Amino acid sequence: xxxxxxxxxxxxxxxxxxxxxxxxxxxxxxxxxxxxxxxxxxxxxxxxxxxxxxxxxxxxxxxxxxxxxxxxxxxxxxxxxxxxxxxxxxxxxxxxxxxxxxxxxxxxxxxxxxxxxxxxxxxxxxxxxxxxxxxxxxxxxxxxxxxxxxxxxxxxxxxxxxxxxxxxxxxxxxxxxxxxxxxxxxxxxxxxxxxxxxxxxxxxxxxxxxxxxxxxxxxxxxxxxxxxxxxxxxxxxxxxxxxxxxxxxxxxxxxxxxxxxxxxxxxxxxxxxxxxxxxxxxxxxxxxxxxxxxxxxxxxx
Amino acid sequence: xxxxxxxxxxxxxxxxxxxxxxxxxxxxxxxxxxxxxxxxxxxxxxxxxxxxxxxxxxxxxxxxxxxxxxxxxxxxxxxxxxxxxxxxxxxxxxxxxxxxxxxxxxxxxxxxxxxxxxxxxxxxxxxxxxxxxxxxxxxxxxxxxxxxxxxxxxxxxxxxxxxxxxxxxxxxxxxxxxxxxxxxxxxxxxxxxxxxxxxxxxxxxxxxxxxxxxxxxxxxxxxxxxxxxxxxxxxxxxxxxxxxxxxxxxxxxxxxxxxxxxxxxxxxxxxxxxxxxxxxxxxxxxxxxxxxxxxxxxxxx
Numbered sequence: 001x002x003x004x005x006x007x008x009x010x011x012x013x014x015x016x017x018x019x020x021x022x023x024x025x026x027x028x029x030x031x032x033x034x035x036x037x038x039x040x041x042x043x044x045x046x047x048x049x050x051x052x053x054x055x056x057x058x059x060x061x062x063x064x065x066x067x068x069x070x071x072x073x074x075x076x077x078x079x080x081x082x083x084x085x086x087x088x089x090x091x092x093x094x095x096x097x098x099x100x101x102x103x104x105x106x107x108x109x110x111x112x113x114x115x116x117x118x119x120x121x122x123x124x125x126x127x128x129x130x131x132x133x134x135x136x137x138x139x140x141x142x143x144x145x146x147x148x149x150x151x152x153x154x155x156x157x158x159x160x161x162x163x164x165x166x167x168x169x170x171x172x173x174x175x176x177x178x179x180x181x182x183x184x185x186x187x188x189x190x191x192x193x194x195x196x197x198x199x200x201x202x203x204x205x206x207x208x209x210x211x212x213x214x215x216x217x218x219x220x221x222x223x224x225x226x227x228x229x230x231x232x233x234x235x236x237x238x239x240x241x242x243x244x245x246x247x248x249x250x251x252x253x254x255x256x257x258x259x260x261x262x263x264x265x266x267x268x269x270x271x272x273x274x275x276x277x278x279x280x281x282x283x284x285x286x287x288x289x290x291x292x293x294x295x296x297x298x299x300x301x
Numbered sequence: 302x303x304x305x306x307x308x309x310x311x312x313x314x315x316x317x318x319x320x321x322x323x324x325x326x327x328x329x330x331x332x333x334x335x336x337x338x339x340x341x342x343x344x345x346x347x348x349x350x351x352x353x354x355x356x357x358x359x360x361x362x363x364x365x366x367x368x369x370x371x372x373x374x375x376x377x378x379x380x381x382x383x384x385x386x387x388x389x390x391x392x393x394x395x396x397x398x399x400x401x402x403x404x405x406x407x408x409x410x411x412x413x414x415x416x417x418x419x420x421x422x423x424x425x426x427x428x429x430x431x432x433x434x435x436x437x438x439x440x441x442x443x444x445x446x447x448x449x450x451x452x453x454x455x456x457x458x459x460x461x462x463x464x465x466x467x468x469x470x471x472x473x474x475x476x477x478x479x480x481x482x483x484x485x486x487x488x489x490x491x492x493x494x495x496x497x498x499x500x501x502x503x504x505x506x507x508x509x510x511x512x513x514x515x516x517x518x519x520x521x522x523x524x525x526x527x528x529x530x531x532x533x534x535x536x537x538x539x540x541x542x543x544x545x546x547x548x549x550x551x552x553x554x555x556x557x558x559x560x561x562x563x564x565x566x567x568x569x570x571x572x573x574x575x576x577x578x579x580x581x582x583x584x585x586x587x588x589x590x591x592x593x594x595x596x597x598x599x600x601x602x
Contacts, residue, residue, distance in 0.1 A: 007392045008415050014400055017381055017409030028383065028411035030429070032336050039411060041383035041427055045418035080318055082329065082342040084385060084425035091308045099315055108318030110329035110340060114309050117346035119420025124385035126342055126427040128331070 021138060024211055026070040026195055027129075029136045036131035038076040042066050046088070046121040056090045058175040059123070060097030067127035068105045068179035069196040069242040074136050075188025076129030078105055078181065083112035084124035105179060133188035137246070142193040142212035146247035148262040149254070151183050154201055154243060155227035155235030173226075173241075180244045186255040187246055194246040199239040200287020202273065206280070208245065209264075209272035216247075217274040218262040237287050322439060325512055327371040327496055328430075330437045337432035339377040343367050347389070347422040357391045359476040360424070361398030368428035369406045369480035370497040370543040375437050376489025377430030379406055379482065384413035385425035406480060434489035438547070443494040443513035447548035449563040450555070452484050455502055455544060456528035456536030474527075474542075481545045487556040488547055495547035500540040501588020503574065507581070509546065510565075510573035517548075518575040519563040538588050 012023045019030040019039075027040040042063070046052055050059050064081065071078055081102065088094065102109060107127065142148075160174025180196070187194060193212055197204045201223065209216040218236075225235040247264050248254070271279035273286075280286070313324045320331040320340075328341040343364070347353055351360050365382065372379055382403065389395065403410055408428065443449075461475025481497070488495060494513055498505045502524065510517040519537075526536040548565050549555070572580035574587075581587070 004388060004415050004417055007386070007388060007396070010393070010396050011384070011386075011410065011413075011415070014396070014403070015410045015412075017411060019381060020409065020411045023410075023412060028381070030380070030411070032333060032338075034335050035333050037333075037338070039383060039427075039429070041385055041413045041425075043385040043387070043414045043416045043425065045387065045416055045420075045423075047419045048417065079331070080320060080329070082340060082427055083312070084342055084344040085308070085312075086344070086346065086423060087305060087308060092311070095308070095311050095315070102315070108321065109312065109316045109324075110318060110321045110331070111316075111324060112312075112342045113344045113425070114305050114312070115344045115346055115423075116305055116349065117421065117423055118348045119346075119423075120418065122346075122387060122416075122418055122420075122423035124342070124344065124414070124425035126340075126383055128340070 024140065025138050026073045029074065029131065036134055036136060038071055038074045038129040038131050038136060039126065040067050040070040041124060041126045043122065043124045056088060056094035057097030060094045061101045061176050063123055063125045064098065064101035064105060064107070065177040065179050065242065066198065067125050068107065068181060069198065071127055071129040072179045072181045072184035073194050073196040073244060074129065075132045075184045077132055077185065078107035079128045079130055080108035080110035082110055082126040085112065085114045086117045086121045086123060087114065088121040105181065132185045137188050137191050137194040139193055139195045139208045139211040142208060142214060142247040142264045144214055144264055144266045145250060146192050146264040147250045147260050148216055148218065148247050148264060149258040149260050150201065150223065151180050151244040151256065151258050153224040153226040154197065154241050155225045155231060155238060157240035158234060158238035159227055177240060177242045179242055183244055183256045187244065190252050190254065191246040191248050194244055197239070197241055197243050197245050200237045201245065202236050202275065203283055203287025204245055206273050206283045206286055213267060215265050215267045215272055215274060216262060217265060220276050222259065223261045224259045239287055325441070326439050327374045330375065330432065337435055337437060339372055339375045339430040339432050339437060340427065341368050341371040342425060342427045344423065344425045357389060357395035358398030361395045362402045362477050364424055364426045365399065365402035365406060365408070366478040366480050366543065367499065368426050369408065369482060370499065372428055372430040373480045373482045373485035374495050374497040374545060375430065376433045376485045378433055378486065379408035380429045380431055381409035381411035383411055383427040386413065386415045387418045387422045387424060388415065389422040406482065433486045438489050438492050438495040440494055440496045440509045440512040443509060443515060443548040443565045445515055445565055445567045446551060447493050447565040448551045448561050449517055449519065449548050449565060450559040450561050451502065451524065452481050452545040452557065452559050454525040454527040455498065455542050456526045456532060456539060458541035459535060459539035460528055478541060478543045480543055484545055484557045488545065491553050491555065492547040492549050495545055498540070498542055498544050498546050501538045502546065503537050503576065504584055504588025505546055507574050507584045507587055514568060516566050516568045516573055516575060517563060518566060521577050523560065524562045525560045540588055
């Protein structure tokens with residue numbers, strides 16, 4: 001077994017604790033009686049999750065932001081992080097980005113471990129948040145008849161990545177992603193399912209549909225995009241925008257701006273996803289894929 | 302700045318949250334009102350913290366055990382872990398060791414992240430425990446007049462490492478370290494300071510003395526060792542035994558077997574450590590050292 005998905009499947013079989021949510025959610029949710037904690041861990045490897053030449057400031061920012069986005073999807077308030085740091089090219093610059101990101105998202109540095117390693121840098125961050133609403137939203141709660149919404153335009157990170165690659169244009173959206181923490185908190189009491197879009201709208205919607213055991217229909221024309229119309233198909237498949245994707249009963253009074261892009265229905269055939277009425281039966285090409293050896297940064301369109 | 306210690310110092314300056322304990326303790330201690338959580342994260346790199354040829358079962362075991370030992374030093378009851386896993390040589394074997402270790406220590410798999418990376422494997426584990434006693438013991442609480450104890454014999458991991466290297470003898474103590482969880486819980490209400498011995502008795506005692514702002518005197522002859530008398534000096538400097546080192550008021554009725562090896566006194570000179578009455582003013586050579594580029598596995602004796 002060398003495949004990431006096979007490993008994750010085997011891990012999943014071990015994760016019987018209710019807080020683990022079958023490893024099928026963005027976070028672990030630990031019920032402590034009076035309080036509920038939300039825990040998430042993301043790892044990033046140089047050359048896979050960020051380019052060798054990336055500014056360490058941006059690497060630190062992204063490491064924090066992707067974890068904060070997982071907390072946002074649970075409606076959680078950040079408490080703090082534990083950092084697993086491997087010394088790299090410019091540790092001072094990394095620390096500057098770390099401090100800026102932690103300040104920005106309101107998370108404290110609580111602990112961690114610093115090591116030296118012989119190969120490319122690998123980083124890990126565990127983020128801890130306090131649930132603001134119980135039950136804590138999951139990916140699995142969508143119900144037939146629900147509407148499907150997204151909190152903002154997609155494709156900004158794609159354009160930012162391309163700007164960075166070409167050396168012209170604004171790459172901020174790619175280098176310094178935001179996390180929808182305020183929106184997640186406001187939405188948590190209203191949604192039936194919620195997750196962040198880290199790997200592309202279509203792939204993440206597929207995952208929500210699979211977790212919820214139903215079919216999500218998306219009207220691609222109604223998805224807000226930050227790119228030109230010619231790039232719509234790409235924007236639906238590109239990751240790193242970290243908007244929230246959620247379902248709620250049709251007619252729900254939403255506390256934050258959001259765009260309705262589709263709805264949930266009973267699964268009537270094999271397909272978890274209908275795109276403009278066409279059933280999609282294979283997630284390949286929908287977004288960031290996990291391959292046998294590497295994750296791909298740019299999804300096929 | 303390429304040095305691990307310099308990086309840690311800079312991190313420390315950022316860690317103002319009381320739960321972080323100034324990054325000067327084995328764990329973060331998060332007070333949630335009715336409950337207190339103890340959080341720790343350790344990272345391990347192939348070729349640095351474990352040999353390239355190590356059995357992945359043992360790697361998983363050690364990754365879990367070192368974190369459990371940090372919880373033990375806080376008197377905490379394991380709750381669960383989040384795993385940052387980079388795919389490696391034999392992921393099935395790693396999973397077997399992970400499952401065995403989690404079962405053994407009573408910790409649930411709660412979440413994490415699995416990635417593929419281009420270089421040597423780097424692993425991270427965050428462990429979460431529930432404090433059994435508040436205030437949660439720290440390294441910093443030793444008081445002049447306290448006795449200094451250790452929960453068991455040192456040097457077993459050293460002999461195990463040598464058995465593994467030579468291919469003859471029992472290497473279990475090195476490959477499958479234990480964590481003194483039951484002892485830590487029993488001791489937590491009685492100790493003034495406590496930590497686990499991961500990097501060698503003398504170096505870790507030095508750290509406790511520095512954190513507590515006093516001098517610890519150790520009578521080397523009274524330290525229980527698992528090796529022959531000829532190896533006593535080595536056993537005092539070798540890590541990986543994961544016994545608990547603690548101080549308590551002289552005359553304390555200890556709830557578990559432990560060996561008194563010295564005492565704490567006011568700092569009267571520059572030296573945090575007196576070994577058989579001789580002041581030690583430089584921690585170099587006391588145990589596992591953090592060097593500029595690599596950690597060394599075998600400390601100088």
